Amino acid sequence: MRVLFTVSNWPGHWASMVPLGWALQAAGHEVNVLCTPCQTQPVSNAGLMPAPVLEAMDMTVRGRLHNFRMAEFGAWPFSELPPHPLTGKPLDSLDEFDMAAWSRENHDWAIGVTTRSSDAAVEFARRWLPDLVVHDLMSFEGPLIGKVLDIPALLQLWGPVGPDDEVPGAPPGASFVPTDPSGAFARYGVGEMGPHVYEHVIDPSPVSARPPLKAERLSVRHVPYNGPGARPPREESGSAGAPRVCVVWGTSVSGIYGPVSFAVPRIVRALAGLGAEVLVLLAGADRERMERAGALPPGVRLMERTPLHLLVPGCDLVIHHGGAGCAMTALAAGVPQLALYTGLDQEVIAGRLAGAGAARAVPNAQADAEAIRAAVTSLLTDPACSSAARRLREEMESQPTPAALVSSLSALAQ
Template sequence: MRVLFAVSAWPGHYYPMVPLGWALQAAGHEVRVACAPSQTAAVTTAGLTPVPVLDGMDMVFLSRLRYLWDAQAGRWPYPWRPLHPLTGEEVTDLREFDFDRYVAEHTGQTFGALVRSFDAVVRLARDWRPDLVVHDPLATEGPLAAAATGVPAALHLWGPTGTHEPAEHGLDLVPEYPPGTFARWKVRGLDRDTVRHVIDPCPPELAPPTAARRLPVRFVPYNGPGGAPDWLLEPADRPRVCVVWGTSTTRMSGPRSFLLPAAVEAVAGLDVEVVVTATAEDLAAAGPMPAGVRTLERCPLHLVLPGSAAVVHHGGAGCAMTALHAGTPQLALTFAIEQALNGERIAAAGAGAHLPGHLADVPAIRAAVAGLVEKPAAAEAAERLRVSSSARPSPAELVDTLVDLAAGRA
């Protein structure tokens, strides 16, 4: 069987698909990954075969655009203004960016990039002739390639947010396009209601909302390449708390969202062992660390969390799901709708806590982490979720389901 993966230009969106790619290859199936050129190295490093033919707008720009749109509509909850989509500086006036003018001046350029991307993936699918397409929620190229070649498609979720979130959340993971966008390829509309199969890595307690057929799979963490120091394997003499920060948060939400220094200060004030993992840039920006704090540069999170009493992160699905896999209580400090939903749902399951970023000062973070470490309820709930997650079919077991789907036996 030939399986075409289609992925968006942000590694965290397709990292949950990597173990499935490994399982397909191990079972003797061929896998190709349609991606943007910027993702070639990451896909190759993950042991998969990239086909860098996709195009489109930068994910950071799209996020800034959405945040400013929300602010103009009165849905911006923070006491500061969002970033200008183009300059990355905090706007002085919400009307500083003219959406109508931007659309008028850039529609041709933007739509041209999309057409090139759509053309390329359809051409790839018609030439390579996959039996199945697997794609992340934002990679519209996936369902387009499947529809244009008449093969099934499966959307692979990356965490506790689903394809059919309630309207009040204001979150649509699956992009929508104007009517007629795909007529060039003889395909009708593609939106969340045309998604027929969803690969869901979440335990039932966190089942993301969807109207599609759910294909359960066990979450297997892939956090990028890297190793871990030997001391992580040694039992800690005090509860170990990990602090990890997402590189995308500051670029999308601005410098006031850089909570790494506050999180470290808060946790270092407790009687715990503190381990910080972040990029070299973020570690430098955080400044000198308190005495006794250990730092790791880009260490894969799944190597750090076993044996940890708690983890503090920005609410991204990769961090949240890796913590669930390890059975580690977690505190999410969030600045975006999806991350906030992740944090809220894990907190509602009892396995963690959630603080909106603008309310996450040092005392609040310290109190939340102390609650996770000192009270057994969070650890017990996190362990229940770990057990529930581990009972789901492995990626290797999902392969048989996908073979049936491709053969029309589903």
């Protein structure tokens, strides 16, 4: 069987698909991954075969444009304005960027990007002739190929957020379903893009935190994949009996929401005096920002790039930005979480985990040191949260493994 993955241009959107790709390849099936050129190396690092023929707007710019719209709509949560959509520099006034003019000037370019990407996707699929398509939520090329070739196309979720959710705080009708500005579905005579195109959804969420779905749900056990890295050397933990807290922050948050959203210094201040051993995982500009701040307080260690799933099982609490990779890794380990969410799917994910009792959800814009400290103290002392986290881990472990799902996909393709 030939299986075509189509992915958007941000690794966090498709990382949950990697173990299924491994399982398909181990079972003797051929897997190709349609991606943008910037995802060639990440896909290769994951042990999968990239086909870098897609085009897309830079995800950081796309996120900043969304945040600018939120500010115009009056739904921006911080007192500071969002960063400039194109440069990322701080704004003193919304008048410094003319969204309407930018949209007019870049309309043809944006249409050209999606037109070329959809045409390249269909052309590749017609040559390679896959039996099945698996895609992430931000990739509209996946369901397009499924319709054009009349083969099953399965949406794989990256966490407990799905196509029937809406963006919190956004104008009515905003959802996580990608749009089709070039009219590719109509051009190929297969209707139009919308939530109705999703007929099968692979969902790794624990039952207690599942998103609502109108499509057929295929449950799968979440196998964490946090990118390449090495197992850290074995080290003795801190004081005997001291709680161990892992702090991990997504590399995209500061770039999209601006420096005001970088909550790690606030988190470290909040943890001071609690007697906890604190492991901080950062990369890129966030790591440099933390290193420039000077020496860390006693008991706080800034870790080298280390896959999160290697550290979380030995922790008593994970603090993160509400991203699916962090949340699902902590769920798989049965560890309570504190999610300091900023927007988009982070808020949905944080809310679902909190609703299931395995986490506390605090808006980043309201998360001062006092609020963080109160949430951490509650999480470390409330046995109900630990019990809920273990229960959700058991729910995930009861789901079929990616290897077990392969036979179901083969039957669906046939």
